[in-house]
Amino acid sequence: MGIKLQLNNLIKVFGNLVAVNELCIDILDGEFVSIVGPSGCGKTTTLNMLAGVLEPTSGSIILDGIEINSLPARKRDIGLIFQDYAIFDKMDVYENLAFSLRTKKTPKEQIDRTVRSVAETFNLTGILHNDPSFLNPGDLQRVAIARTVITEPSVFLLDEPLDNLDANMRVTMRGELKRLQKDLGKTMIYVTHDQEEAMSLADRVVVMNNGKLQQFDTPKEIYDHPVNKVVAGFIGNLPMNFIDSQLRDESGKLILTDSSQSFHLDISSHRKVIEESHCGETLCLGVRPEHISAEPSKEHDSPFKAVVYNLEILGAENVIEFYMKEKPDIIHRMIAPPEFVPKVNDTISIHFHPDKIYLIDPGTGNVLRQ
Amino acid sequence: MESVTKQFGAGKQYCNVYDLDFEVSDGELFCFVGPTNSGKTTILRLIAGLDKPDRGQVSIDGMRVNEVHPSRRQIAMLFEELALYPNKNGYGNLASPLKVKKAPKQEIKKRVMGAAKLLGIEHLLDRNPETYSGGERQRVALGRILVSQAKAYLLDEPLGGLDARLRISMRSELKRLQRELGQTMVMVSHDQEEVMSLGNRIGVLEKGKIHQVGTPAELYNNPVDSYVAKTIGKPAINLYECNLEQKNGKVSVIHDHFTLDIDDRLQEAPEQSREQEVILGIRPEHIEIGEAKKKDDDIPATIFISEPLGAKTIVDFKIGQETIRTLTSSDSQFQIKESKWLRFRKDKIHLFKKKTGKAVL
Numbered sequence: 001m002g003i004k005l006q007l008n009n010l011i012k013v014f015g016n017l018v019a020v021n022e023l024c025i026d027i028l029d030g031e032f033v034s035i036v037g038p039s040g041c042g043k044t045t046t047l048n049m050l051a052g053v054l055e056p057t058s059g060s061i062i063l064d065g066i067e068i069n070s071l072p073a074r075k076r077d078i079g080l081i082f083q084d085y086a087i088f089d090k091m092d093v094y095e096n097l098a099f100s101l102r103t104k105k106t107p108k109e110q111i112d113r114t115v116r117s118v119a120e121t122f123n124l125t126g127i128l129h130n131d132p133s134f135l136n137p138g139d140l141q142r143v144a145i146a147r148t149v150i151t152e153p154s155v156f157l158l159d160e161p162l163d164n165l166d167a168n169m170r171v172t173m174r175g176e177l178k179r180l181q182k183d184l185g186k187t188m189i190y191v192t193h194d195q196e197e198a199m200s201l202a203d204r205v206v207v208m209n210n211g212k213l214q215q216f217d218t219p220k221e222i223y224d225h226p227v228n229k230v231v232a233g234f235i236g237n238l239p240m241n242f243i244d245s246q247l248r249d250e251s252g253k254l255i256l257t258d259s260s261q262s263f264h265l266d267i268s269s270h271r272k273v274i275e276e277s278h279c280g281e282t283l284c285l286g287v288r289p290e291h292i293s294a295e296p297s298k299e300h301d302s303p304f305k306a307v308v309y310n311l312e313i314l315g316a317e318n319v320i321e322f323y324m325k326e327k328p329d330i331i332h333r334m335i336a337p338p339e340f341v342p343k344v345n346d347t348i349s350i351h352f353h354p355d356k357i358y359l360i361d362p363g364t365g366n367v368l369r370q
Numbered sequence: 371m372e373s374v375t376k377q378f379g380a381g382k383q384y385c386n387v388y389d390l391d392f393e394v395s396d397g398e399l400f401c402f403v404g405p406t407n408s409g410k411t412t413i414l415r416l417i418a419g420l421d422k423p424d425r426g427q428v429s430i431d432g433m434r435v436n437e438v439h440p441s442r443r444q445i446a447m448l449f450e451e452l453a454l455y456p457n458k459n460g461y462g463n464l465a466s467p468l469k470v471k472k473a474p475k476q477e478i479k480k481r482v483m484g485a486a487k488l489l490g491i492e493h494l495l496d497r498n499p500e501t502y503s504g505g506e507r508q509r510v511a512l513g514r515i516l517v518s519q520a521k522a523y524l525l526d527e528p529l530g531g532l533d534a535r536l537r538i539s540m541r542s543e544l545k546r547l548q549r550e551l552g553q554t555m556v557m558v559s560h561d562q563e564e565v566m567s568l569g570n571r572i573g574v575l576e577k578g579k580i581h582q583v584g585t586p587a588e589l590y591n592n593p594v595d596s597y598v599a600k601t602i603g604k605p606a607i608n609l610y611e612c613n614l615e616q617k618n619g620k621v622s623v624i625h626d627h628f629t630l631d632i633d634d635r636l637q638e639a640p641e642q643s644r645e646q647e648v649i650l651g652i653r654p655e656h657i658e659i660g661e662a663k664k665k666d667d668d669i670p671a672t673i674f675i676s677e678p679l680g681a682k683t684i685v686d687f688k689i690g691q692e693t694i695r696t697l698t699s700s701d702s703q704f705q706i707k708e709s710k711w712l713r714f715r716k717d718k719i720h721l722f723k724k725k726t727g728k729a730v731l
Binding site: 195237 | 534
C-alpha cells in the first residue's frame with residue numbers, strides 16, 4: 001500500500017492560538033483513518049485545511065505526491081461528506097447521483113450507465129426515483145456516499161456524518177459505512193469527537209490534543225498501549241482511573257502504594273523502566289474500569305479495600321463507583337458483572353491485574369513502557 | 371399522576387400524552403426515556419403546571435395540584451435550552467429565582483454561594499454566560515434551579531449538546547449532587563445509557579404513552595414488550611420474526627434461517643405461549659461465537675463487519691439478508707466473510723407476540 005496523503009509539519013495559527021501544531025501523519029492508500037480528540041484539539045481545523053476551506057500557516061498537504069496547499073476546495077480531488085449530506089431535495093436520487101456528471105457535460109448514455117452501476121453497488125436501484133426527503137437514514141447515507149463516489153475523488157473526508165442519528169441507528173450505520181469502505185477500497189478520513197466511533201471504524205486512529213498529535217496507531221494499540229495520560233484518559237468507553245501513588249522499596253521488592261496505604265502493589269517487574277524514567281518517588285497509576293475485579297485470582301496481587309460510593313445497573317454489566325479508604329474526594333469506577341450488587345458504603349475487596357496497569361510519569365504525563 | 375391525558379391542537383409544539391399513571395417517591399431520581407416527540411417535555415410541563423391536563427390528576431405530596439399555578443407548586447424546572455440570562459453574570463443568574471421571590475440579600479448570598487460551591491462554579495460567578503464552555507453553562511443552569519430549594523426538580527435533557535466525554539463526567543456529578551442533596555428529581559432524555567445509569571426507576575415512553583415503569587434491572591431483564599426491549603440496552607436487542615411450532619411434544623422457534631429448540635424455557639410460560647407468530651429477541655451480549663458446531667441448533671453465519679470498541683468488539687453477522695449483531699469481549703481477530711457458529715443463550719431469549727408486541731417469555 002502506498003502513501004495516499006501526507007500532512008507534513010502542518011501548522012495553523014489564529015492570532016495567539018496555535019490550533020494545529022506541527023502535525024505529521026502519513027495516510028496509506030485504502031486506509032480508513034479517524035481523527036479524534038476533545039473539544040479544541042484541532043481536528044476541525046485540520047479537516048478544514050484538508051477540505052481547502054482554510055489555508056495552512058505553514059507545512060504542507062501532499063495528495064498523491066502533489067502539494068495541494070494552495071489548491072482551492074473545488075479543485076481538490078477530495079470528496080466531502082458532511083453531517084447534512086447536502087443532498088438536493090428538489091431532485092430525485094437519480095438526479096442527485098447524476099449531478100456532478102451533468103456539470104461535466106458527460107454524454108447522456110454514459111451518465112445513465114455510471115449512475116445505474118453505482119446505484120447497484122450501493123443497493124439504491126429500487127429507490128432511484130424516490131424523493132430524498134423521504135429516505136431513511138441508511139439510504140440517505142448511501143446516496144451521499146454514492147454521489148461522492150461518482151465524482152471519483154482520491155480521498156473521502158467525512159465530518160461527523162452520523163451525529164444526528166439516534167444511538168441505535170448510529171451503530172447500524174457505522175457498521176455499514178465500515179463495510180462499504182472495505183468493499184470500495186478507498187481512502188477515508190473521518191473526523192469525530194466520539195472516541196467509540198473513532199475506534200470502531202478506523203484502521204488507524206489519530207488522537208489530537210491542544211493542536212498536537214498524541215498518537216497515531218491501530219485502535220487496539222491505542223487502547224492497549226496509550227503513550228500518555230491524555231490518550232489513556234480519552235480512549236475507552238469509561239475513562240481510565242488515575243491514582244496518585246508512591247514508590248517504596250521493601251525487602252528488595254518495588255512496591256506501589258499511596259499515602260494512606262490503602263493498596264500495596266508489587267511492581268518489581270517494572271523496575272528497569274521506572275529507574276530509566278527518573279520520575280522520582282511519585283507515580284500516577286492508571287487502570288481501566290474494565291480491568292478492576294472484585295474476584296480474586298492467582299495472578300492478582302493482594303486485594304485493595306474500596307468503599308462503594310454508587311452502583312449503576314446497566315443491564316449487561318454494573319458500574320461501581322468507589323473511593324479508596326481515606327480518600328473520599330476522588331471517585332473511581334470499575335465494571336462488574338450484573339450479579340455483583342454491593343450496597344452503597346459497603347467496603348469491598350478489589351484487585352488490579354498487574355499486567356493491565358499503566359505507570360505514568362507525573363511530570364511528563366508519559367506512560368512508562370516496558 | 372393518575373390517568374393523565376393531555377391533547378394539544380394540531381400544529382402545536384408539544385406532544386399529546388395519554389393515560390399517564392406513575393408515582394415518583396420522595397428523594398427518587400426518576401427518568402423518562404423515549405425518542406423525540408414521545409411526550410417527555412409534555413410530562414414535565416404538566417408536573418410544573420405550565421400545561422393543564424384534559425383528564426386525570428396531578429398530585430404533589432398527596433394533594434391535587436391541577437388548579438395550582440406553577441409559581442405556587444414549588445417545582446423547579448431546567449429547560450433544554452438552559453435559557454441563561456446573557457446580561458447577568460453567574461451570580462446574577464443563580465440569584466434570579468430568589469430575587470423574583472424577594473428573598474432577603476443575606477439569604478440569597480448564602481444560597482448562591484452554597485450552590486456554587488456544590489457545583490464547583492465559584493470561578494464563574496463574576497463572568498457572563500457567553501464566556502462559559504458547554505459544561506459550565508450546564509452547571510450554572512443547574513445551580514440556578516438548585517438555589518430555589520424546590521420540592522422537586524424537573525430536568526429536560528440536561529446533558530444534551532455536550533460532547534461524549536463531558537456527558538459522562540457531568541452524569542456522575544448530577545448523580546452525586548442528587549444523592550447528597552436527597553432531592554426528588556424527574557429527568558427526561560432520549561439517551562438510554564444516561565437514564566439507565568442515573569435513574570432509580572425509569573419510565574419508557576412512546577408517542578405519549580408509558581410502556582413500562584421499572585428499575586434498570588427490571589427493564590433490561592423483563593421488558594413487558596418488544597418496544598421496551600428495543601429501547602433499553604446498547605447495542606440494541608436483535609429481533610426476529612418467527613413461528614412457534616409444537617411437534618411430538620417439542621417446542622421450537624422457527625425462522626427462515628434458523629430453528630431453536632426452547633423446551634426448557636416453556637416451563638415458565640403461561641398458556642399464551644401457544645402463540646403462533648412471535649418475535650424472538652436476543653441481546654448481542656447473549657450470543658456466543660464458536661468456531662465449530664457443538665449443538666444441533668447452533669447457527670452458521672458469516673461475518674459482515676467487526677468494530678473494536680476497546681474492551682469489547684461488536685461483530686455483525688449475516689445469514690441471508692438478516693443481520694445478527696453480537697457483542698463479545700473476545701480478543702480474536704474477526705475477518706470479513708469468515709464463517710462462525712452462533713449460539714443464542716437459551717436462558718436469555720425473549721419471545722414477544724407478533725401482533726401486540728407483548729412479552730410471552
